[in-house]
Amino acid sequence: MQVNPNQLLVEHDPEQGRFEIHIEAYVAELNYSMLNGVMTITHTGVPHVLEGQGIASRLTQAALEYARQQNYRVFPLCSFAQVYIRRHPEYQALVR
Secondary structure, X not given: OOOOHHHOOOEEEOOOOEEEEEEOOEEEEEEEEEEOOEEEEEXXXXXXXXXXXXXHXXXXXXXXXXXXXXXXXXXXXXXXXXXXXHHOHHHHHHEO
């Protein structure tokens, strides 16, 4: 299944601490927790059938933009988020 990640709608559920992208019956997710103005990104998951298409990057970008807009600091506990931030220096200032 091929998708264009730039055309996907990222949904944010702050009560669950989750960003999601729904594609047919599949759900890709980024989970986080909040404490004292720090967003800890704990997990990024994409169903195997959708891997390698930039979906996790799209979720991570959405989470980091949200953190920036809310003036949150970010602690990337998730290894994918760590690599994403390393590769995108525009988000490095968010890291606590």
